[in-house]
Amino acid sequence: MNVKLSDGRLIPVEMHKVRIVQQTNLVPITRRVKAIDEAGYNTFLLPTRDVFLDMLTESGTNAMSDNQLAAMMVSDDAYAGSQSFYKLADAVKEILGFAHTMPVHQGRAAEHLLAKVFVKPGDVVLMNYHFTTTKAHFELAGATVLEIYTDEAMNTQSTDPFRGNLDLRKFADAIKKYGRDKIPFIRMEATTNLIGGQPFSLRNLLEVKKMAAAHNIPLVFDGSLISENAYFIKMREQGYADKSIREIIKEMMSVVDIFYLSARKSTSVRGGMIATNNKEYYDRLLDWLPVYEGFSTYGGMSTKEIEAMAVGLREMTDVNVAGISPEFIQYFVGRLLENGLPAVSPPGGLACHLDAKRFLPHLPQSVYPAGALAAAIYIASGVRSMERGTISMDRDAKGNEVYADLELARLAVPRRVYTLSQIEYTVDRLIWLYKHRNLVKGLKFVQEPKVLRFFFGRLQALDNWGADLAKAFEADFGPNF
Numbered sequence: 001m002n003v004k005l006s007d008g009r010l011i012p013v014e015m016h017k018v019r020i021v022q023q024t025n026l027v028p029i030t031r032r033v034k035a036i037d038e039a040g041y042n043t044f045l046l047p048t049r050d051v052f053l054d055m056l057t058e059s060g061t062n063a064m065s066d067n068q069l070a071a072m073m074v075s076d077d078a079y080a081g082s083q084s085f086y087k088l089a090d091a092v093k094e095i096l097g098f099a100h101t102m103p104v105h106q107g108r109a110a111e112h113l114l115a116k117v118f119v120k121p122g123d124v125v126l127m128n129y130h131f132t133t134t135k136a137h138f139e140l141a142g143a144t145v146l147e148i149y150t151d152e153a154m155n156t157q158s159t160d161p162f163r164g165n166l167d168l169r170k171f172a173d174a175i176k177k178y179g180r181d182k183i184p185f186i187r188m189e190a191t192t193n194l195i196g197g198q199p200f201s202l203r204n205l206l207e208v209k210k211m212a213a214a215h216n217i218p219l220v221f222d223g224s225l226i227s228e229n230a231y232f233i234k235m236r237e238q239g240y241a242d243k244s245i246r247e248i249i250k251e252m253m254s255v256v257d258i259f260y261l262s263a264r265k266s267t268s269v270r271g272g273m274i275a276t277n278n279k280e281y282y283d284r285l286l287d288w289l290p291v292y293e294g295f296s297t298y299g300g301m302s303t304k305e306i307e308a309m310a311v312g313l314r315e316m317t318d319v320n321v322a323g324i325s326p327e328f329i330q331y332f333v334g335r336l337l338e339n340g341l342p343a344v345s346p347p348g349g350l351a352c353h354l355d356a357k358r359f360l361p362h363l364p365q366s367v368y369p370a371g372a373l374a375a376a377i378y379i380a381s382g383v384r385s386m387e388r389g390t391i392s393m394d395r396d397a398k399g400n401e402v403y404a405d406l407e408l409a410r411l412a413v414p415r416r417v418y419t420l421s422q423i424e425y426t427v428d429r430l431i432w433l434y435k436h437r438n439l440v441k442g443l444k445f446v447q448e449p450k451v452l453r454f455f456f457g458r459l460q461a462l463d464n465w466g467a468d469l470a471k472a473f474e475a476d477f478g479p480n481f
């Protein structure tokens with residue numbers, strides 16, 4: 001909950017207490033520069049023993065609640081007909097309003113099934129923005145992904161509260177150009193991950209539905225960060241300040257044909273799910289569920305996680321649960337902006353994002369500024385962030401680089417995991433890094449996978465800049481931090 005202090009500052013105050021902790025470790029600068037080199041300058045390849053604050057992602061790393069942990073203890077392990085599944089189905093009905101629930105092992109498994117059942121070669125899948133795994137699955141099914149975002153979406157210094165909105169004019173043009181038969185569905189992603197966790201408005205969603213329904217195009221909703229998007233609607237959209245998160249979620253869901261999510265985010269567990277009121281869609285998906293995931297009452301998830309997900313679905317409708325990460329991110333971004341750093345604004349729903357094109361303006365996209373920035377952040381702080389730029393794009397069919405619209409370094413703020421002093425530490429090291437940004441040169445691939453290369457690709461620092469950055473750091477802070 002944001003609280004105003006007597007000096008006028010706004011700070012996010014945690015509406016929970018910490019009862020279980022995990023030790024973390026800040027390895028010295030000499031180790032950090034070695035560790036990132038061993039990891040091929042790819043933060044995905046760092047072992048957590050070398051990581052101080054893990055801001056790679058909030059996927060599967062949010063702190064669970066006492067009630068979630070308690071629910072895990074009463075899970076019903078059965079291959080078929082588990083009681084845990086029925087508890088989940090009840091929670092889905094209550095919170096989201098869907099009659100049919102299908103657990104899957106995580107979000108991309110839902111995307112795989114949707115691609116398998118609904119997408120055919122030559123199709124064009126429309127969406128407000130892609131996520132890496134979404135694009136990979138739809139393209140593997142032979143389709144093209146077409147993003148129809150607004151002109152403001154790519155402005156990282158925007159004041160538009162809903163940069164995740166879909167552009168309705170482009171939607172109408174796409175229907176005209178490709179024809180309804182080539183468009184299997186339209187996908188709306190709640191707080192568009194790769195645009196910087198930016199939400200869409202309820203008004204935009206309702207308008208998208210109206211146009212989709214007029215052409216009989218199903219609306220697919222990626223609700224991985226549904227509670228955060230609902231929180232932003234409450235905070236930013238006219239007419240919703242007095243509505244509860246539960247009411248806002250219900251209104252969003254009233255226009256959705258197929259819902260899916262990575263349960264690793266808003267519900268703080270490890271799993272995923274598809275839900276719908278359309279029995280025909282459910283049956284078509286169900287055909288493939290046992291082939292790829294498992295029986296309909298567990299879908300590849302542990303029944304413990306299914307229990308925790310039922311609790312998580314209800315808990316995410318508490319404004320203090322839905323809002324805690326956005327409020328920490330708002331504080332984090334505010335502190336960086338106040339010091340002149342190019343943090344993406346307005347603050348989004350899953351992370352504080354730095355605009356690497358503005359942080360490292362001397363680096364062209366061909367040497368991967370966002371990847372270089374993520375590596376430099378690790379060297380300067382021990383904080384692990386994630387590249388969300390050109391390295392996260394794969395080459396086209398001819399082997400050419402596809403430059404990303406945005407070059408972002410993403411510092412995720414897992415729900416209820418880090419404290420404000422840890423955020424302040426990170427801010428301080430980022431300010432230091434910004435002052436020394438000219439030392440950061442680019443990266444080049446030494447090992448480059450063909451698909452989703454950002455996961456396992458290995459890179460090298462051009463001109464060995466990591467060592468120069470570490471030397472400058474040691475001169476200011478000594479060898480131990």
Ligand code: F0G
Pocket residue numbers: 056057058059106107108109131133134189193222224225261262263264271272
């Ligand atoms: N959709 C969105 C919007 C996501 O953010 C993710 C995952 C997925 C689908 C895929 O779900 O990981 O459970 O298979 N995002 C993670 C992240 C990986 O770090 O942002 P998954």
